[in-house]
Amino acid sequence: MSAASDASRIGKWSEQEVLERIEAVRRRAPRIREQAITMAHGAGGRATHTLVEALFQPAFGNPSGDQAPFEVGGTTLAVTTDSYVVSPLFFPGGDIGELAVNGTINDLAVGGAEPICITAGFILEEGLELDVLRRVVESMARAAGAAGVRLLAGDTKVVPRGKGDGLFVNTTGVGLVREPARLGAARVSVGDAVLVSGTIGDHGTAIMLARGDLDIESDLESDTAALHGLCAAMLAAGDVHLMRDATRGGVATVLNEVAREAEVAVAIREEAVPVRDEVRGAAEILGIDPLYVANEGKLVAVVAAGDAGAVLAAMRAHPLGERASQIGELRAEPPGMVFMHTAFGGSRVVDMLIGDPLPRIC
């Protein structure tokens, strides 16, 4: 934008003042305008946040989040719950069962909790082939066994044909928090480093390609993985201030949450963000941005600047963090905003996901 237009005004407003007014509007408590639930409410972006902040939080009166710690007899536990509705049920690199176990473990792990046990509720559609259910259940058992987590209780409901899409899974996970208050938006401060644990957008892209709507062939696989081992290694290596798994809404949504909750700016460098060529290619064709595409085995971490090197080294030494990278850092201005220095030499805003560009991915 030219110097001339920076100086131009509409009425008494300059561009800068208009932008400040917009940021003020954006900081207001969100309002739900829709008459009915749309797919965007489940996409993890702004509509999801609006629904949580304007409906669930006032009604339930808690600060919420994917997981929450609570104290029992001097011990701090964390609890999380999640539902899985991914379509197709089996996809390259995983299936709905493995996804449910790993996703639940990850919600606990990024909160600094050691996962202990998981419950599973199944909503089955009349007519679902028993073999499909068997494969999903065995996959869940395998994933839990590999992660050293017990599947403790369960529930089964069947709905008439046409009232469900084959199989939905709901899980609850409980974990042990050894160091309460070690992680959280309150610990984040200007100057901190922002890390990601590997290539982004693999899961969402693999699902899209697996649905076959696009007639693109690729051997890209979902990155579904249990991240508690990686999280433990990171916490042991240095002063990690915050971790989030970058599921629906992708890395961009996590960064926007950090910017808003901690009232900081997040500055990232496009060149530093690891993206597989297959993912970039598919995203290019579809006109979507890998920053917004879901991951099921990647996390974003905010780390004290002085410890960034040590934490990054610990991540790269772990099999699930080999391609970890420092993608940016936290700044003071402008608070609440994420922006990116593009590889081309320019800069742009990275906003929260708006709408629902993607099919059901988790």
Place this chain on the structure above:
Amino acid sequence: MKFVDEFRDQHVAARLARLIGEESAGRDWKIMEVCGGHTHTIYKFGIEDVLPANVELVHGPGCPVCVIPMGRVDDGIAMARTPGVIFTCFGDMMRVPGSQGSLLDAKALGADVRMVYSPLDALKIARDNPSREVVFYAIGFETTAPSTALTLLRAAQEDVPNFSVFCNHVTIVPPMKAILDSPDLRLDGFLGPGHVSTVVGIRPYEFVARRYGKPVVVVGFEPLDILQGVHMIVRQVREGRCEVENQYRRIVRDDGNPRALEVVGRVFRLRPHFEWRGLGFISLSALAIREEFARFDAELRFEVPGVRVADPKACQCGEVLKGVLKPWECKVFGTACTPETPIGTCMVSSEGACAAYYNYGRFSRASSRLQVLQ
């Protein structure tokens, strides 16, 4: 990524920017990119940061979603709500607000609205659901018209009786003429649309250079394409030339794609006039389905309101589409009108100038430069 990264090279960009800076020095420049795809690239890559401050890019009317008037959105929604109909459209059409909500809202309330990537996908849905009426909401410039035309030819060939097209195809030259005729705009040249030109070629723009004395350079969609196009315009003016040049030679032939044009001519005819959002009625600016294919014309098959709906008063999409206002200068930009609750179409499509500016450019460039580059 091969064949993409080459066109995004930061060092080549810096060299081009330096050349533009040297050759454009001494005055202010205003160059309009006609096509919404270019607007998207400009914001996505932060090209304005790379250009010298005296060169300003003005965003033009070439976003196919942005120019659809509200009445035509309402007509589509009326079709979608007809019992038994499967209504198909491109993704960014789903969120365009009509007078009573969008297709996405209609979907949430029970209409069967499905996103497709190609009109052929819609035809396939029709074949797979012979008991349902399947309508495709066709939008776009000459870029997408050939694929709709081919789909209609195939529907006729295969005789798919439950398929129809709601045709909203438009053509690129009339709105460019409308902009050139509007008194309140001073431009130094145009970046011509790349994809449209793959079909129509570069000759249709010759009147811009001849009659209006403005250079046109047809450019591609990678950021270096745009920088090179700007450089070519500056160079033309510096050398006292005024012509239509083709920067996008790797895709665009000067004569376009005669076969695509032939198919479009076979299936469509020009409408006497068509309403453009913000620009009003422009004669001979849109396509309708020819009589031979009338049985696939959704406008004849369905009862629709067909009412002209005035844009909301506060909405200044027209001025933004003509490049008279910058997105942030619109009264409702970013406050009442945002990508999640758009009032005007420019805020809906990722190619719309307002959505691009809101999503990617919404912060003070001066301070961001300091921030990001230190």
